Amino acid sequence: MNEETDTSVPAQSRLKRVGRILFISGIVIVVGGIVLGLSVVLVAAFTGSFVIVSNYGGYAILALLFGVLLVIIGLIALILPGGFSKDAVWAMRIGPFR
Numbered sequence: 001m002n003e004e005t006d007t008s009v010p011a012q013s014r015l016k017r018v019g020r021i022l023f024i025s026g027i028v029i030v031v032g033g034i035v036l037g038l039s040v041v042l043v044a045a046f047t048g049s050f051v052i053v054s055n056y057g058g059y060a061i062l063a064l065l066f067g068v069l070l071v072i073i074g075l076i077a078l079i080l081p082g083g084f085s086k087d088a089v090w091a092m093r094i095g096p097f098r
Contacts, residue, residue, distance in 0.1 A: 019077025026070030033064045 040056045043049075 019074045023074025026067045029067030
């Protein structure tokens, strides 16, 4: 009697949108890290200071790894929005590791 109609966006399109956002933000982080890395090295080369480069290295590596991780997660969400196919789930269930 009081049934509500579900007018929300399907879960697959939401997951694709989130995947696209994660992919783009990961690309921005990776490209930004590379550009900032090159600029820091150029500034250090012109000024002769090694302190800037050594402090930047720890943060840059973490940012690049985080960016690559976001790119991978975004690609997975874009390519497989519905999860594994039923055949893959069936193969995992009958495998030796349950």
